[in-house]
Amino acid sequence: MKSDPNPPFNTPSEGQQPAAALATPEQVASLIARVARQDRQAFEQLYRQTAPKLLGTVLRILRDRGWADDVVQESYLNIWQKAEQFDAGRSSPITWLVSVARNKAIDELRKHPTGRTTTSDELDDLAGKQATAQEHLEGRQAVNHLNRCIDELEKDRQDMVRLAYLNGWSREELASHFDQPVNTVKTWLHRALKQIKRCLEP
The missing domain is CATH 1.10.10.10 (Winged helix-like DNA-binding domain superfamily/Winged helix DNA-binding domain)
Known part of the structure; x- marks a missing residue:
């Protein structure tokens, strides 16, 4: 099956994070398997049940809620595209999901070791204070x-x-x-x- 590169919905922004739902490892693994077949309903369920866990992981690394929210959204895009790579024989489903998010967060930290790039408005405000x-x-x-x-x-x-x-x-x-x-x-x-x-x- 040809992979759809786009996730089936826009993940919530800050302040709209879904409440954690209880799910067994077997249920999460089943959802990942369905996501691998491009099941959009399963993807939404997977997000609702696991996003708080992934957000907590990313937030510990980046220490910035807005940045963490963005990285979690990008992580679920990766999950949507790479769900077929999950191997239940190698790791638990939650461990795999957390690994995707953790690696994405660390990649972001490598790209921006001192924090996310300042916005253009902030740069304008600081223009008079910039070094040569x-x-x-x-x-x-x-x-x-x-x-x-x-x-x-x-x-x-x-x-x-x-x-x-x-x-x-x-x-x-x-x-x-x-x-x-x-x-x-x-x-x-x-x-x-x-x-x-x-x-x-x-």
């Missing part, structure tokens, strides 16, 4: 260099560093998120920062 073009260029080059150094870390270390130092996550939150002891998280961050410092040295 040369300072902007140097600042952008420094950010790009830092991102390249972070990208040289192992995958989990990349995510951990960005969540810790760009999003302000505590060591306890990181330990829970990565399912590691707090002391292990501290050790990983210490080693990662040493590697980044070496990379940044001229």
